[in-house]
Amino acid sequence: MSANPEKDNRMSESTKTTQKPRHHRCDTCDVRHKAMCAAVDYEHTDQLQAIVSHRDYAPGQVIFEEGDPADYVFNVSNGEVRLYKLLPDGRRQVTGFLTSGDFLGLVTDSSYAYGAEAIGQVELCCMQLGNLERLLSDIPPVRERLLDMSRDELAAAQEQMLLLGRKTAREKIFSFLLNRHNHLNRTDGDASVDLPMSRTDIADYLGLTIETVSRTFTALRDEGLIELPNPHHVIFPDMDAVRDAAEAA
Amino acid sequence: MSANPEKDNRMSESTKTTQKPRHHRCDTCDVRHKAMCAAVDYEHTDQLQAIVSHRDYAPGQVIFEEGDPADYVFNVSNGEVRLYKLLPDGRRQVTGFLTSGDFLGLVTDSSYAYGAEAIGQVELCCMQLGNLERLLSDIPPVRERLLDMSRDELAAAQEQMLLLGRKTAREKIFSFLLNRHNHLNRTDGDASVDLPMSRTDIADYLGLTIETVSRTFTALRDEGLIELPNPHHVIFPDMDAVRDAAEAA
DNA sequence: GGTTCGAATTGAGCCACGTCAATGAAACTT
DNA sequence: AAGTTTCATTGACGTGGCTCAATTCGAACC
Numbered sequence: 001m002s003a004n005p006e007k008d009n010r011m012s013e014s015t016k017t018t019q020k021p022r023h024h025r026c027d028t029c030d031v032r033h034k035a036m037c038a039a040v041d042y043e044h045t046d047q048l049q050a051i052v053s054h055r056d057y058a059p060g061q062v063i064f065e066e067g068d069p070a071d072y073v074f075n076v077s078n079g080e081v082r083l084y085k086l087l088p089d090g091r092r093q094v095t096g097f098l099t100s101g102d103f104l105g106l107v108t109d110s111s112y113a114y115g116a117e118a119i120g121q122v123e124l125c126c127m128q129l130g131n132l133e134r135l136l137s138d139i140p141p142v143r144e145r146l147l148d149m150s151r152d153e154l155a156a157a158q159e160q161m162l163l164l165g166r167k168t169a170r171e172k173i174f175s176f177l178l179n180r181h182n183h184l185n186r187t188d189g190d191a192s193v194d195l196p197m198s199r200t201d202i203a204d205y206l207g208l209t210i211e212t213v214s215r216t217f218t219a220l221r222d223e224g225l226i227e228l229p230n231p232h233h234v235i236f237p238d239m240d241a242v243r244d245a246a247e248a249a
Numbered sequence: 250m251s252a253n254p255e256k257d258n259r260m261s262e263s264t265k266t267t268q269k270p271r272h273h274r275c276d277t278c279d280v281r282h283k284a285m286c287a288a289v290d291y292e293h294t295d296q297l298q299a300i301v302s303h304r305d306y307a308p309g310q311v312i313f314e315e316g317d318p319a320d321y322v323f324n325v326s327n328g329e330v331r332l333y334k335l336l337p338d339g340r341r342q343v344t345g346f347l348t349s350g351d352f353l354g355l356v357t358d359s360s361y362a363y364g365a366e367a368i369g370q371v372e373l374c375c376m377q378l379g380n381l382e383r384l385l386s387d388i389p390p391v392r393e394r395l396l397d398m399s400r401d402e403l404a405a406a407q408e409q410m411l412l413l414g415r416k417t418a419r420e421k422i423f424s425f426l427l428n429r430h431n432h433l434n435r436t437d438g439d440a441s442v443d444l445p446m447s448r449t450d451i452a453d454y455l456g457l458t459i460e461t462v463s464r465t466f467t468a469l470r471d472e473g474l475i476e477l478p479n480p481h482h483v484i485f486p487d488m489d490a491v492r493d494a495a496e497a498a
Numbered sequence: 499g500g501t502t503c504g505a506a507t508t509g510a511g512c513c514a515c516g517t518c519a520a521t522g523a524a525a526c527t528t
Numbered sequence: 529a530a531g532t533t534t535c536a537t538t539g540a541c542g543t544g545g546c547t548c549a550a551t552t553c554g555a556a557c558c
Contacts, residue, residue, distance in 0.1 A: 085411045088496070093411040106403060113404040136393075143392050144385075150399045154355055155362040157406035162334045162342040164413035165456030169545065199506060207414030212545055214507055230554095231506060247337070418515070448536060458516060463537055480536060
């Protein structure tokens with residue numbers, strides 16, 4: 001079992017609502033096509049613009065905690081966010097990592113169903129829950145879009161259950177690396193993956209301890225399957241070999 | 250790691266589409282208030298009725314497999330269904346159990362994202378995917394309802410990730426029993442739980458082996474926390490004691 | 499250039515749970 | 529009612545990953 005306070009990473013409540021309202025324009029937003037907002041047509045862009053604002057978060061800063069009253073929902077415009085659930089004794093399960101375009105703010109009984117923290121510097125686009133609901137009734141395609149997005153999220157969640165319940169440490173690491181490679185690889189030929197999160201985050205995401213994560217990375221390095229120029233960057237010298245090894249076990 | 254062919258449980262492909270088209274009426278359907286259909290108003294009930302049909306499934310029968318082309322979506326009208334994902338070597342993760350009112354047929358790229366099998370005798374209400382989509386555009390509240398339902402499902406999935414990644418065998422069993430008790434307890438004072446599924450299903454749902462599930466049940470029985478008149482029925486002699494023990498670890 | 503401090507790595511030992519194997523208890527067949 | 533099959537339980541033993549405890553590495557400081 002792992003506990004992981006990450007004490008100092010967690011900013012005080014007072015800094016939590018730190019807000020530097022910049023002027024962002026929805027019509028030139030570069031993550032719009034990936035986000036929920038893609039379903040807002042040209043005519044309604046003004047309405048969208050009117051209800052969104054921006055917030056910046058420092059590394060480690062809490063965005064919201066599980067159970068907080070959910071007044072706002074968010075879109076990630078920049079940076080990486082971790083979602084997590086805690087047990088009373090501090091054990092943590094990271095349920096997902098979000099990047100630009102992802103929707104944030106799952107709600108049950110008008111409170112957040114999980115906690116969310118900035119991993120590095122993060123920029124969020126946010127709107128009040130009430131405004132989202134108004135948007136949903138005014139512009140039907142937005143609800144369709146949101147349904148599609150949560151359909152994908154649900155499929156990813158099931159895949160993660162398979163990983164957590166039935167895969168070995170080695171398989172978990174392989175799946176994690178290959179998933180990241182598939183989902184966020186910008187340039188096509190790039191056989192490398194960035195890992196902005198800490199070993200603790202990875203461990204809590206895969207249901208392992210930091211020691212096991214570290215040892216597994218080292219083992220893969222020693223086998224020549226990956227290179228580790230630094231703990232936050234993985235290079236695949238031979239992508240096919242990795243895929244073979246991943247399937248073998 | 251557990252493999253579990255459940256060979257003979259699996260009916261042949263030919264029996265798979267076994268269909269005994271009965272006459273069911275949406276306007277008197279007794280699971281309607283729990284299902285997606287609750288969002289279809291009185292005026293549209295005929296339209297709903299026109300596109301649904303019923304199917305019966307025998308215990309162990311495959312409803313669909315992961316990757317099958319998804320032509321139909323379903324509502325469970327009766328019985329219990331297991332959802333699962335498989336690894337190439339046969340290891341299985343049960344991702345959920347469904348009962349009456351639950352929606353079935355998560356789709357990605359127009360194929361099913363998981364497999365589904367009847368646990369006992371099962372009755373499903375089904376409609377073609379295209380008809381569902383037409384329903385969604387014709388009756389906006391249905392999409393809203395579906396979004397709400399998948400919101401809840403997603404929250405449950407995250408809870409399950411916490412269980413799989415961070416809880417001990419004992420805690421997993423406690424959570425499983427208490428969840429069942431909370432979610433499907435008909436009569437209010439009833440301190441018991443039915444477990445229609447096999448030990449293998451439970452093990453694959455909790456990321457354990459059948460032996461560990463069995464041993465944990467026995468341990469709880471020996472401690473006087475539960476009674477086991479038979480493997481498919483659990484009685485809690487002292488509900489509060491169970492809740493305390495569950496929190497203690 | 500040395501100090502500090504957090505994160506990552508490495509080592510040694512252990513234990514919760516898995517594996518393998520036997521037994522028990524129902525339900526089904528004939 | 530004896531044989532067969534399936535599922536659950538129980539026992540003996542092994543091990544993958546956890547725990548506890550050092551190092552090591554780097555970045556940010558004077």
